[in-house]
Amino acid sequence: MTTKSQDVNALFEQWILDAETKMLEDDMFVKIKSYLESTHPEICGKCIPCRDGVRKLETLFDQYIQGEATLKTLKEIERLVYNLRASRCSVGLDIGKNMEVILENNYHVLYSPVKKY
Ligand code: SF4
Numbered sequence: 001m002t003t004k005s006q007d008v009n010a011l012f013e014q015w016i017l018d019a020e021t022k023m024l025e026d027d028m029f030v031k032i033k034s035y036l037e038s039t040h041p042e043i044c045g046k047c048i049p050c051r052d053g054v055r056k057l058e059t060l061f062d063q064y065i066q067g068e069a070t071l072k073t074l075k076e077i078e079r080l081v082y083n084l085r086a087s088r089c090s091v092g093l094d095i096g097k098n099m100e101v102i103l104e105n106n107y108h109v110l111y112s113p114v115k116k117y
Pocket residue numbers: 042043044045046047048050051087088089090091092093
């Protein structure tokens with residue numbers, strides 16, 4: 001099932017219950033970046049996976065938005081998302097969990113623009 005354009009936050013609960021729910025592909029990257037930016041006020045800066053990882057993820061999603069993403073971009077996104085499991089508190093852990101759900105449910109959208117074959 002494809003949803004109408006929604007806020008990323010509003011989709012998380014639905015995704016956990018229904019793995020078939022997808023974001024609209026054309027605005028997915030912008031919405032993910034917007035979600036990451038919305039977490040800035042909560043990030044205290046005490047640990048690297050959250051403090052640096054979220055900013056780095058935003059630059060990688062910029063590459064998708066600008067049509068410059070490669071397979072390396074996707075692999076780096078995956079690495080940074082799983083790295084968030086090493087965050088020191090629930091802020092980073094929750095961002096990582098949400099991003100893992102995004103990757104799990106929309107991997108084809110991220111993979112399609114960068115696949116080689
Ligand atoms: S995970 Fe927690 S401790 Fe680490 S930077 Fe984010 S808010 Fe600070």
